[in-house]
Amino acid sequence: MTQTELGSAASDEMAQLKTRSTFGLHSLYQRLILWVCEDAFLRREDTVRVGNLRYCFEEFAFDIDRRELHRRAEVVSIAPQVFDLLEYLIRNRERVVSKDDLIKAVWNGRIVSDAALTTRLNAVRAAIGDTGEEQRFIKTLPRKGFRFVGQVRETREVADPSPSDAPESALTLPDKPSIAVLPFENMSGDPEQEYFADGMVEEITTALSRFKWLFVIARNSSFTYKGKVVNVKQVGRELGVRYVLEGSVRKAAGKVRITGQLIDAVTGAHIWADRFERDLTDVFALQDEVTVAVVSAIQPKLLLTEIALATRQRPENLTAYDFFLRGLPQFNLATREGNTEAMRLARRALELDPRFGPVAALAGNCHMQNVLQGYAVDPQFERKEAVRLAHLALSIDDSDPDTLARAAVILAFMVGDCESEIEMADRAVVLNPNSFWAWHCRGWVYKVAGLPEDAIRNFERAIRMSPVDPLLHRSFTGMGCAFIELGRFDEAIAAGKKALRQNPSFPTSYRCLASAFAHLGRDAEAREAAARLLEVDPSFTISAYIARGGQSNSKLLIEGLRKTGLPE
Incomplete structure (x- = not known):
């Protein structure tokens, strides 16, 4: 209740009390009661703290x-x-x-x-x-x-007199990231836009629910707040979620402008905000387009926020999920040390929860990287472990799109049964067409299968899904390698350079550049890329690289590496 509403309620109660006193005993005692009550009403109104006006x-x-x-x-x-x-x-x-x-x-x-x-x-x-x-x-x-x-x-937040005391109706937060998508406000005054805004919120809610690591509040619960001025922290308590997505829709001059903001409902901090402006043509196509834009923007933000929360926790309080979150950025570093630490954290998570499918898939990814990047002391053991963990992850949950995608890549590189892996990768993107990781892994599966054009389309879709993702260097490198197999060496160089701007320590990016430069006869640049490759991978030899299975169906890439003078 707002301060104005409280004041109105107090006035009504006082009026009733005064009316009763008119027809009752007009004693000094009754007037004293009236004065005490009047003072209490005034004090009650004063205790309401009005929060920040925005x-x-x-x-x-x-x-x-x-x-x-x-x-x-x-x-x-x-x-x-x-x-x-x-x-x-x-x-x-x-x-x-x-x-x-x-x-x-x-x-x-x-x-x-x-x-x-x-x-x-x-x-x-x-x-x-x-x-x-x-x-x-x-x-x-x-x-x-x-x-x-x-x-x-x-907007103005109205806090309780004792804000530290959570209301009795407050729900416990789930053991994974949780979000509610509130109805978007129609600021255009056009009733038709009301349906558009509601439909878009439904689409965003459905798209987010495809991420199995997210707990998403159903539309029916979120829409109970439609048309109301809400306190985000209160919404978080009532729905039991950590994050709230809210927004607005405005139509003007044949265009629709949508704004959205993602808020931490516990702290009130703004995590992300953006504006999308589109031509108002096909309403359903527009809903799809904006949904992709919103989801692809906030999904990595949510994940990075959760990772930051996990890294701030004391080690004795960590759960399997926290170890998993801590392992992801280490894996993303694409270094020997990062891979080793990611594997250690994944193992800790599996010790706590042996049925944690995504972490089993992450551990398998780490073993695969040890083989492909030449980090392995015992490549055969690493290869077998990668395959074992991929099958373990699938046995736990073969309907999780990210787990399916990781397993498909592991088996494509480590086993090479491309028909089976393509089916798995295809199923991953069907289960969650908004997942960067599903499209990215599908790109590598198609690349290993010798389908470079299809691989490029998948990498492009992945980059579109998450244009600021910490793993973009891997997608750009995959595109570069696919361009080499198509003889499109200039495009391979452009993709390789983009990858290095994202991560200057990723060995595969230097292999891509060295080979593409060599094919174009740009020998000085090819030798420079080869030298940088040996800096980040000192033990690299072409024969060992082929034995690793690093680039199946990569005849032109290997030819280019040989032209640079890299050791055989």
């Missing part, structure tokens, strides 16, 4: 109480006077404010030149991504003044 517009959140301007997940640096000017414009957005209004409110009536006022207004526009020409947010009306014309959503 004005939200597009990807911005303007926090009045903290005096902060947020653009998506970042805090925008803004001078105090510029902040005051923006606050006044937003608070008075229903009218045109004159130059004199601004000077009186912000400069306390002091004399301010037109140039100084223009400078400050330009600073406001710069802070919120506006310009004097575009005027998306702040409109200048000649000889009249200025008006904030952006669509604003006002």
Whole structure:
């Protein structure tokens, strides 16, 4: 209940008490009771603490109480006077404010030149991504003044008198990441957009539910908050989730603008925010497109946030899931040391939970990398362990898309029964078409199977699914190797360079570049890439590389490596 509502309730109760006293005994004792009750009502109203007031517009959140301007997940640096000017414009957005209004409110009536006022207004526009020409947010009306014309959503958290005491209805958080997608607010005033917004929220909820490591609240529960001003922390407690996704939809000039923000419901921190603008043509195609964009943006953010939470926990409090989360970034490093640590953490997780399918698949991946990158002391043992763990993961849960994808890659490289692995990889993307990892692994399976064109399409889809993923270097490298087999050496070089910008220590990227440069006769660059390869993989030889099974169906790649003069 808001402060206004509490005040209204108090007034109603007082009125009833006064009415009863009119028809009852008019004794001094009764009047004393009335005074005590009146004081109690006033005290009760005073105990309600009103939380931070925020004005939200597009990807911005303007926090009045903290005096902060947020653009998506970042805090925008803004001078105090510029902040005051923006606050006044937003608070008075229903009218045109004159130059004199601004000077009186912000400069306390002091004399301010037109140039100084223009400078400050330009600073406001710069802070919120506006310009004097575009005027998306702040409109200048000649000889009249200025008006904030952006669509604003006002939010204010109302805290309980004892915020440290969780309500009795608070649910315990699940033992894996949990999220609720709240109904998106229709800011266009067009009822048709209501259906579009609701349909899109359903699509996003369904897409997120395909990630088995996520606990997703069903639509029916989330939609009980439709049309209400919500306190995100309260929503988190009532639904028992750690994360809340909220957003808005606005239609203008044949376009639809969707904003979304992902919030940690425990701390109230903003994890991610973005804006998507699309032409309003095919509504269902538009829903699909925006769903992919939203899910592919927030899924890696959620995972990275969970990894950060796990790494901050004390070792004695770690569970199997925490060990798994700690192992993922170590595996992503693609170094000997990182791979060893990832395997150690995966083993610890399996000791705690022998039926943890994803961690068994991760351990198998580590053994496979030991073989392919030449880290293995006993390659035959590593190969057998990789296969054993892949089969273990599948026996635990062969319907988990990420587990299927990891197992398909392991078996493709370590066994080579491509028909079976292609079927597994295909099933993984059907189970979760929004998974970067499923598309990425499918790309490698098709590459090993000697289908480079199909491999490239899968890698491209993976990169589109997660354009900031920490594993992008592996996707770009896979594309590069596939381009080499198609004789598209310039494209292979472009992909290899992108991979190295993501991770300058990944040996496969240097092999890709060295081979592609050599095929084009760019000998100096080929020798440089080969030298860098030997720096990160000193024991590399072409024959050992072939024996590892590092690049099945990679005849042109091997030919290129031989042209560089790398040791046989």
